[in-house]
Structure formats: structure tokens, C-alpha cells
Amino acid sequence: MNVSAETAPALEELRARASALDTADPLAAQRERFVLPDDIVYLDGNSLGALPAAVPGALADVVHRQWGTGLIRSWNEHQWWQAPLRVGDLIGRLLGAAPGQTVAGDSTTVQLFNGLTAAARLRPGRRLMLTDPGHFPTDQYIADSVARLLGLEVRWVAVDDLARCLAEQGHEVAVAGYSPVDYRTGELHDMAAVTSAVQEAGGLMLWDLCHAAGALPVRLDELGVDLAVGCGYKFLSGGPGAPAFIYIARRHQAAVDQPLTGWNGHAEPFGLSGDYTPAPGVERARIGTPPILSLLALEAALTAFDGIDMEQIRAKSLSLTGFFTDCADTLLDELGFTVVTPREPHRRGSQVALRHPDAYPLVRALAARGVIGDMRAPDLLRFGVNALYVSHRDMLTAVRHLREAVAHGEHRDPRFLRRAAVT
């Protein structure tokens, strides 16, 4: 790769830093728990996690032996029936949730619908739902739909304005639905402060953990969070369309009245009664027959976290994103990029976002060079880091390629301007 004479010493210094940081990295060996092509720098694990090495064999066993030979007997013999709770508990460990509070299944969108509705029903007489105007679209659509169904009103309040809103109308708030990490900028909000502010006003707190689960410690039990949902396919690396999860704090479970009253959540599913009696615990958050292949792929994927503490993951993730930002400051100066992710470690999640007017073709040009990130409209390049398989060297390689792609005008190639169905 070409580098101008003036950046050569800075590049040398960055290279030496990357090498020292990677040598001292206690998680470096975890990359072997994933199948990743050698010639790819994968910085899109915040959209679709890489393939954990344990998954192909586990899935082959589920398909050939458990399904192919065991047939319907495997619901009992291989505990398929218990999988939503078993996988839920594995996820719960990563979320600081004691067993018996998390269920895996369905999509984040479905879990959001169930969770927001159930939360609002736990606060009858309160007419407001709060959510972020910059929230991921599905969170906005579902909040709006739940509010219309229950005759509530959505207030679109940014996290920074929450205190003011709660001071004025907190007594009317039934539930607040927020994400700790802004999916575009990677900004991390103070979960403890937001949770207690909402609860002090008498409302319930529901967190969407899509960009936090498996990426950073969230301490659900310790913070006294009421409900949480999240997906299985980003930092949990459960595969495309992996089952999502819902967490319902134990203290709420007996009273939770969830709207999707499927037979799997019944107290006695095989009693086949025509009347719905919810299961006593978090089992009531089950809906219909779970997608066993996907669920067991997710279960195998979660072994990538065996023996690893979320604090270790957080420490490395911050080191990676901090180093990425340093590389960008040094190598992308005056090339039209702005780092939009907060620089203070306690204010950033596990990604770095750069603003550039040519974000889309640049992401495509980078991918052609083997560096995979993604774009969020209109002008953000997102680079997610999964500390289990990304190195500091990857950070430097990505930024160097970005510099070269811009310098050579590669993003002006017409084939990179055409939008694919998924950006």
C-alpha cells in the first residue's frame, strides 16, 4: 500500500502499537473459536456475527442424528422442548441475569411487542410510553403500534431530555423503551441512571440490548432493570436470523400478562385446554413452537463465550475502538471524515462510526479490499468490533485501506454506487 512520506513515521508508530497491544491481548487466542477467512478484516459483527467454529458440527448433529434419526423423539431425548429456557439462561449469564429470567426465541421485533405491551399492562392508568426519536426503526414502529392498541400516547424523548420530561410528566409514564447503545453513532448511555430515573417516576424500564448483548457488561439484575430484549445474531454470533431473547425480572413474572398467548407459554401445554393459563415463571414468555435448528445453532455459538468474562470483552473492545479512533485521527486527516462516536470510553459501545458524504460507495470499495463494515443512511460508515475475533492490527489495516480507497477515488467506481437490497 502507498503511504506518503509524511505519514510513514506515524504509520510505523501505529504498527508498533498494534503489535504490542495484540501481543499483550489475553483474548487473542479466542479468534480460533471462529471460522473467518484469513484475507478478511471483519468489522460487521454488530450486524451479523462471524461463524463460531462450534456451530457447523453441532448443527450437523442436530440435523442428521437428532432430527434424521431421533425424529420426534428428540423433543424429549435431546431436550428440544427446554431449549428456549436453556439458551435463555446462557444469554442471561452474559447479561448479568440470574437463571430463570430469560427466554430465547422469535425476533427482537416480536419480543419488543410482547415486552412493551406487558410492561404497559403492569402500569394501568398511566398513559405515556417514552422512546427515543433516534431509536432503531422497528422499536419506533412497535412503540407506536402498542400505544395505538392500548390507547396510550408515545412521547419521543431523546435520552438527554429524559430528566426534564420525567420531572414534568413522570407520574404518567407507564414504560420507557431505550437502547443503551445508539445503533448509528455507537454512543453508550448510562443504563443505571436512565433505569433509576424512569423507575423513580414509577414507570418500568425496557432496554433493547441488540447492540449490547455480548458486547459489554449490562448487569440487568444489579441495575434492577424490569424488562429487556435483544437479538441473537450480532455480538452473540448466533447466525443470520438467530432467535432473539426477552428478559423479565423475576419480581414481575407472576403478574406479566403478555399479549401473544401462545400454547408454548401455557402452564400445561400438553393439557391442550381451550383456556389460557400462563406458566408460572418466565416460561410464560414462550409463544409458539421454537425454531429448533436456529436455537441449537445459537446454543453452540454461545460456547465461544465459555470461560470469558464480559469485563475482559469490554476492556479489549475499548482498546480496539480507541485505537481505531487514533488510527483515523492520524491517517484520515483532511480526507473528509468525522469521527462521530464519543471519544470518552464510558460513552461508547463496541463500534466506531465515521461520517463521510460518500459513506455508501466507500463501504463498498472497502469491502472490495477485504475490509467489511457497513453503512447507515445517510452518511455513516460503521465499524463494529467483536473483541473475541478482532485484533488491533485489523483496526490499522481497515483505516489504511480506507485511506487508500479515498486517495485513489475507488469509491467513484459506478459499480459501488448502485444500492444493494441490504446496505
Ligand SMILES: Cc1ncc(COP(=O)(O)O)c(C=O)c1O
Ligand atoms: C436496536 C435494534 N433493535 C432491533 C433490531 C432488529 O430487530 P429484528 O431482530 O426483529 O430484525 C435492530 C437491528 O439492527 C437493532 O439495531
